[in-house]
Amino acid sequence: MKFREILNSDEFILFDGGMGTLLQGQGLPPGEMPEIFALCKPEVIVNAHLAYVQAGSKVITTNTFGANRFKLPSKYNVFEVNKKMALLAKKAVQGKALVAGSVGPTGKMLRPLGDVDFEELVDAFEEQIRGLVAGGVDLILGETHFDLAEARAVVVAARRVDASFPIGISMTFEGNTSLTGTTPTGFVLTMLNMNVDFIAINCSLGPKELLPIVQEMLEVSSTPILVEPNAGLPVLEDGKTVFKLEPEPFAFQMLEFAKMGVKCLGGCCGTTPQHIASLRELLSSLKFQKNSAHTSFALTSRSKYVFFGFEHKPVLIGERINPTGKKILTEELQSGNLHYALELGEEQLEAGAKVLDVNVGAPLVKEDKILPRLGFELVKRFDPILCFDSTNFLAIEKSLQIYPGSPLINSISGEKGRLEKLGPLCRDYGAPFILLPLEGKKLPVTSKERIAIIEKMIKKCLDLGISKRLILIDALALTVSSKPEAAKACLEVIKYCTRQGFPTTLGLSNISFGLPARELINSTFLAMAIANGLSSCIVNPNSSKILEIFYTTNLLLNKDKQAKEFVNVFSNWQVGESRVEKK
Amino acid sequence: MKFREILNSDEFILFDGGMGTLLQGQGLPPGEMPEIFALCKPEVIVNAHLAYVQAGSKVITTNTFGANRFKLPSKYNVFEVNKKMALLAKKAVQGKALVAGSVGPTGKMLRPLGDVDFEELVDAFEEQIRGLVAGGVDLILGETHFDLAEARAVVVAARRVDASFPIGISMTFEGNTSLTGTTPTGFVLTMLNMNVDFIAINCSLGPKELLPIVQEMLEVSSTPILVEPNAGLPVLEDGKTVFKLEPEPFAFQMLEFAKMGVKCLGGCCGTTPQHIASLRELLSSLKFQKNSAHTSFALTSRSKYVFFGFEHKPVLIGERINPTGKKILTEELQSGNLHYALELGEEQLEAGAKVLDVNVGAPLVKEDKILPRLGFELVKRFDPILCFDSTNFLAIEKSLQIYPGSPLINSISGEKGRLEKLGPLCRDYGAPFILLPLEGKKLPVTSKERIAIIEKMIKKCLDLGISKRLILIDALALTVSSKPEAAKACLEVIKYCTRQGFPTTLGLSNISFGLPARELINSTFLAMAIANGLSSCIVNPNSSKILEIFYTTNLLLNKDKQAKEFVNVFSNWQVGESRVEKK
Ligand SMILES: [Zn+2]
Ligand SMILES: [Zn+2]
Ligand SMILES: [Zn+2]
The missing domain is CATH 3.20.20.20 (Dihydropteroate synthase-like)
Structure with missing residues (x-):
């Protein structure tokens, strides 16, 4: 099973959901990077991936969201951490699902917004992606990006590693634009120009709130769309941010995207294998209709x-x-x-x-x-x-x-x-x-x-x-x-x-x-x-x-x-x- | 044999030549209208037509050039004279050639150049054409016209008699324009708009002198062209105008037109059955090439x-x-x-x-x-x-x-x-x-x-x-x-x-x-x-x-x-x- 084959099929593609809740339940200490936690407890992460595969995910995501040289403490080898996490994911799925190598933001901003240069970002992402590819991932998924320059850097880096490797980029929007001012349309157009395999939106809001943004994306995108909302809007509970949208209403709301022409569906913060299982249930009765937007x-x-x-x-x-x-x-x-x-x-x-x-x-x-x-x-x-x-x-x-x-x-x-x-x-x-x-x-x-x-x-x-x-x-x-x-x-x-x-x-x-x-x-x-x-x-x-x-x-x-x-x-x-x- | 069939064929069409010389030789007194002379001596005109048929003419022309109410003395019935002449021509050809009913100018000019109205001209031509059609002509040939208004009147009259009757109009040019200022191109365009079957030029000059005018006509005409020059330029001899271009050189010069795409060829003043016979001889070795001018x-x-x-x-x-x-x-x-x-x-x-x-x-x-x-x-x-x-x-x-x-x-x-x-x-x-x-x-x-x-x-x-x-x-x-x-x-x-x-x-x-x-x-x-x-x-x-x-x-x-x-x-x-x- 190759990623581009299922992307071109006439089936929906189910991605996975959040990791945070699962790992916290297995002892991830507050403030610790999940990547570092997983190095000590690989079986926890393998089980988490496995739970998603059992729930129906056809693509699961490596535990490498922050595994770049700017975020990982310097004693860790970025390449090795990414490779390891990729291997764990591959081991978990046992060929029953594909593995997307997650590449999150570096926490650094391109000049003049911040103090890094584009080539520094590209270098960092390239190092991370080399590790992911060495560990056998099937595609790269840039996640939760909020600056267009950094999102571009992920794609450029991936191309340097392997120009023909499948890649999708996901941006997160606060209201009408990303944190640094990019509109959903501007993001999609930039990614269409970079010829990525799919374009995604994740995090920040629940399915209902993402609806108008996804609508805007569908109007200009001729490339498949992935939507991964949080389990509703965040709620403060006992000083902790929690997401309370239950699996069934989550899945029900997600169905709207499926009907609009969204090809790939998954979840972000607060979503669990149960959310994915509910979604699979509902999707099984729906036929995927390709979105036919023509974009100048x-x-x-x-x-x-x-x-x-x-x-x-x-x-x-x-x-x-x-x-x-x-x-x-x-x-x-x-x-x-x-x-x-x-x-x-x-x-x-x-x-x-x-x-x-x-x-x-x-x-x-x-x-x-x-x-x-x-x-x-x-x-x-x-x-x-x-x-x-x-x-x-x-x-x-x-x-x-x-x-x-x-x-x-x-x-x-x-x-x-x-x-x-x-x-x-x-x-x-x-x-x-x-x-x-x-x-x-x-x-x-x-x-x-x-x-x-x-x-x-x-x-x-x-x-x-x-x-x-x-x-x-x-x-x-x-x-x-x-x-x-x-x-x-x-x-x-x-x-x-x-x-x-x-x-x-x-x-x-x-x-x-x-x-x-x-x-x-x-x-x-x-x-x-x-x-x-x-x-x-x-x-x-x-x-x-x-x-x-x-x-x-x-x-x-x-x-x-x-x-x-x-x-x-x-x-x-x-x-x-x-x-x-x-x- | 129908006229339009031979017009659409891929053969040249040989018309006839002049009548004047032939009739003078048979006793036509100077100044007498050939139409009146022929009423008394019908056999002379029949023989003249016959001579052309024997020379190879496929279309001969009735002896009715001046047979209209403005030129014929009032005691003659225009309809009957035209009918009679048409019958004589049909009798002469015995089915071996077609007969064109000749319609010449009235000698009157449309206001303000002269003192007649368009409808008076049309009436006169209609009367003449009715006689010709009653006598059995196969087509109408307006000849030697020099004013565009009068040429139009011939066509309008013919259409009133029979809207589908074949018709061609011939104009005569003095140098670059007709007597009242129409250029060869303007004449052709007007006739194309009137949808005549063919467009012609006759008289005034010999074949050599007509060359540039015919060239101009061919450049704008997608409709067949008929060329009937005189036997060279007129020469005064003993106080009489004579035409001295001999049959063979005449025919030789005519060959140029045939090569340029002219479909129909004949002669005017001074030409004789010998001229036509020579022309037939030369044409026999040439293949007609349709002129393909496109005209806006x-x-x-x-x-x-x-x-x-x-x-x-x-x-x-x-x-x-x-x-x-x-x-x-x-x-x-x-x-x-x-x-x-x-x-x-x-x-x-x-x-x-x-x-x-x-x-x-x-x-x-x-x-x-x-x-x-x-x-x-x-x-x-x-x-x-x-x-x-x-x-x-x-x-x-x-x-x-x-x-x-x-x-x-x-x-x-x-x-x-x-x-x-x-x-x-x-x-x-x-x-x-x-x-x-x-x-x-x-x-x-x-x-x-x-x-x-x-x-x-x-x-x-x-x-x-x-x-x-x-x-x-x-x-x-x-x-x-x-x-x-x-x-x-x-x-x-x-x-x-x-x-x-x-x-x-x-x-x-x-x-x-x-x-x-x-x-x-x-x-x-x-x-x-x-x-x-x-x-x-x-x-x-x-x-x-x-x-x-x-x-x-x-x-x-x-x-x-x-x-x-x-x-x-x-x-x-x-x-x-x-x-x-x-x-
Ligand atoms: Zn999230
Ligand atoms: Zn003449
Ligand atoms: Zn003539």
């Missing part, structure tokens, strides 16, 4: 997300953090001063840019230092959705490490070796990227040439295990003054990509190079491109003409309900107006 | 034409001659004063409108009088391409009679009975029309509803014998403030029609009703619609925003070679500019 291409930051696609508003990607032709910005970046770049970021966000392109490429600028530093400072101030724009591999890699979400990478061209090198990086970090249909020295002017390159590159992506949902296609806005047929070809490429289900982008301003009335050309072309399905474009979001087209096409494509935004922005508009005023 | 939807006036379609610039149809909301225009039209309406026409043509919509619908305005009168005055002054916009059947019919070309009819809706009534009128006059997908009281908001109505109406058109090329589809610009999904639906309808090969139009301004910044909405929607294939729109051509979109989309879709127009119009454009200056 999306980018995320820690607290924000943005969808790309014909059913969504076109995404304006601010182009202004780019030293090309900007003397002051170039000089500041050369001296390591980020002041003006940060200002350009703020200004573009205020103008309505949903994503900031960040390009620091200029002579004498060390991109691998400056790009991640600027990214870090932007994240600290605005938590923006970023697009890292560089041809420097190291600069991209380091930027992916400071960033707590799914940023965009600009770009991967068809140049020899580029996709092979950058593609796996984007895949492993779950970073969507711009696919640039350029190869060799000849510009592909006709749509036929461009589509041929696109098809070739997409095939290569799939061969590299890069998920389709990471691909944003640049339809190539070539200069019409030198290539008169290029704009039409670009529209055809957009139409093609839209039909094929790929989102598109454009570096708009190139099209009008060498001609008068450039803003007129750019903005008109934007309207035409949007009419053919364009999902985003890289522009100056302060351009009044661009904003006119943005708001007006949203109105015309029914993306501005009751014309609210349009009327708000344009109620006093006059022909010849050169500003777009927002009230 | 087009409108014509006497001297102008305009194509509609994605490969052409979008056509701006000036909307301003419309009394709705215009107090002065309404009052003037009520009093029969056309001054302001004519001014609006001139002004819109100067602004770049290629077609003028003419609507005089207002209380107390007699549309059936005023619409054709205004059309007549516009034609007299500007020879514009017109769009007659009325719900009054009689007004449309009379307007079709004063107009020397293929005007647009605005519009035929899916309202019960409307297509059945107006459709055949448009068909018989070769008038393209706007198909308006409205039926019943409910507005079709979704594209699905609109497309269903369109498909139903197109089927009905075909059932009524209305050619596909007369159909211009209104994609319906409904008001987005009340129907938010309507603009998107409209774009989908445009895309659908473009895919199906139908041109489209829009009454643009309706879309923004009730919203601020209406010109911004209208112009942005125009860009989006053009990007989806819109072929034309009904607009105020004086709007600077509309013209910005017009010129910019032409540039972007590579319809403005070397960006000439764009640079000319916008070289000093500034953001916020409210005028479009043309130099």
Whole structure:
């Protein structure tokens, strides 16, 4: 029995429940880590696992929630503890259930929220996961995570141990967001981009309270969902936190999730083998119905997300953090001063840019230092959705490490070796990227040439295990003054990509190079491109003409309900107006 | 043997040559009409026809070129003369060739060029054609016409006698246009709209000189072409005009036409049975290759034409001659004063409108009088391409009679009975029309509803014998403030029609009703619609925003070679500019 097989079956998958109650009943002293307790009393943990298998769990979870180098006292060998716990679990299940290697939070936070770096987190998780895998677990389960950056680190670490190992990540939400501000939707989108096997929510609340959050997750997730609530809300009793939702009402409430399309069910704090047994009982009369949510291409930051696609508003990607032709910005970046770049970021966000392109490429600028530093400072101030724009591999890699979400990478061209090198990086970090249909020295002017390159590159992506949902296609806005047929070809490429289900982008301003009335050309072309399905474009979001087209096409494509935004922005508009005023 | 069968075969069709030389040799006195001469000496004409049949002609032409009420002395009965000549021809051919009933010009011109009305011409031709049909001709051949209005009258007359009777019309060109200014392309387009069986050119020049004109015709005609040149250029000899191109060189030059895709070949002045025999000889070694020109939807006036379609610039149809909301225009039209309406026409043509919509619908305005009168005055002054916009059947019919070309009819809706009534009128006059997908009281908001109505109406058109090329589809610009999904639906309808090969139009301004910044909405929607294939729109051509979109989309879709127009119009454009200056 392989985990991915049962995940693809049309049966529900029953996970296990809490350990705390069971271990306390067997003598776990208050304050002691269950991992350390189990090292002395392995039979207790084996029996606890066994009780879940007997109750019907098909996946049980190792007793390794805190078994990482930050939490385990330093005298313990992290690898060995994890391996041992995995072996105990495997021994308990006797092939009757699968074993998920539990990986909980480290208790440390990524800078600037805390004082560790991403690579330190990844290292710690990698050490733990190596132990779990060595002990024979069937999958990795990141549990009870509350910060998106740390959740990403678990996945990156697991991929480093074994890129093809099954993995699911579970986050816990306090009300509408996680502790550090991630929404259920933002979490799911980030995990979809990382191509995990399943996405989970656990702890914090009981089944009833988790209902709206799980509903939100199901609306965007095409990947199976695991739900593991506590046995109701916590109650203080004799100075101790207890959970009092009984097995039968727990199971009854859990049935709602099953009916909504949740594939995997289990319990967290306060749940016991009896809860799982009751749940099994009720589930036996229900048929699993796959959740068929379709989810567009999306980018995320820690607290924000943005969808790309014909059913969504076109995404304006601010182009202004780019030293090309900007003397002051170039000089500041050369001296390591980020002041003006940060200002350009703020200004573009205020103008309505949903994503900031960040390009620091200029002579004498060390991109691998400056790009991640600027990214870090932007994240600290605005938590923006970023697009890292560089041809420097190291600069991209380091930027992916400071960033707590799914940023965009600009770009991967068809140049020899580029996709092979950058593609796996984007895949492993779950970073969507711009696919640039350029190869060799000849510009592909006709749509036929461009589509041929696109098809070739997409095939290569799939061969590299890069998920389709990471691909944003640049339809190539070539200069019409030198290539008169290029704009039409670009529209055809957009139409093609839209039909094929790929989102598109454009570096708009190139099209009008060498001609008068450039803003007129750019903005008109934007309207035409949007009419053919364009999902985003890289522009100056302060351009009044661009904003006119943005708001007006949203109105015309029914993306501005009751014309609210349009009327708000344009109620006093006059022909010849050169500003777009927002009230 | 039926004419349409041999027209659809993959063989060339040999027509006959001139009669003059033959009849003069048999005693036709100078200045006497050949028709009158033949009444006395029927055997002469029978022998002449016979000589052509023996030379290889598969279609010979009746001796009725001038046999109409305006040219025949009044003592002759037009019907009987034509019937008699047809019978003589049928007798001569003995079933070995088909007989074309020749219908030449009346020598009269339509007002204001001359002093007859369209209906007088149609009556005269109808009388003549009735005689020809009674005498048993197999097809009607309008010959040597030089005015488009008169050529149209021949077709309309023939349709009245028998709507399904085969007919071809031949025009004669002096240099680049006919005597009254029609170009070969304008002539072909008008005849394609009238759905004639073949389109011809005859007389005036020898084969060599007709070459570029025939080339032009072949480029736009998907209908078979007949070419009947003179035997070279005329030469004055002893005070007489003679044609000296000998049979063999004539035939040799004619071979060029055959190679280019001309289906039917014959001769005009100065050609003899020997010319035809030589031609037959040469043709026998050649295989007919069908000319495969594809021709877009087009409108014509006497001297102008305009194509509609994605490969052409979008056509701006000036909307301003419309009394709705215009107090002065309404009052003037009520009093029969056309001054302001004519001014609006001139002004819109100067602004770049290629077609003028003419609507005089207002209380107390007699549309059936005023619409054709205004059309007549516009034609007299500007020879514009017109769009007659009325719900009054009689007004449309009379307007079709004063107009020397293929005007647009605005519009035929899916309202019960409307297509059945107006459709055949448009068909018989070769008038393209706007198909308006409205039926019943409910507005079709979704594209699905609109497309269903369109498909139903197109089927009905075909059932009524209305050619596909007369159909211009209104994609319906409904008001987005009340129907938010309507603009998107409209774009989908445009895309659908473009895919199906139908041109489209829009009454643009309706879309923004009730919203601020209406010109911004209208112009942005125009860009989006053009990007989806819109072929034309009904607009105020004086709007600077509309013209910005017009010129910019032409540039972007590579319809403005070397960006000439764009640079000319916008070289000093500034953001916020409210005028479009043309130099
Ligand atoms: Zn818990
Ligand atoms: Zn002639
Ligand atoms: Zn002739």
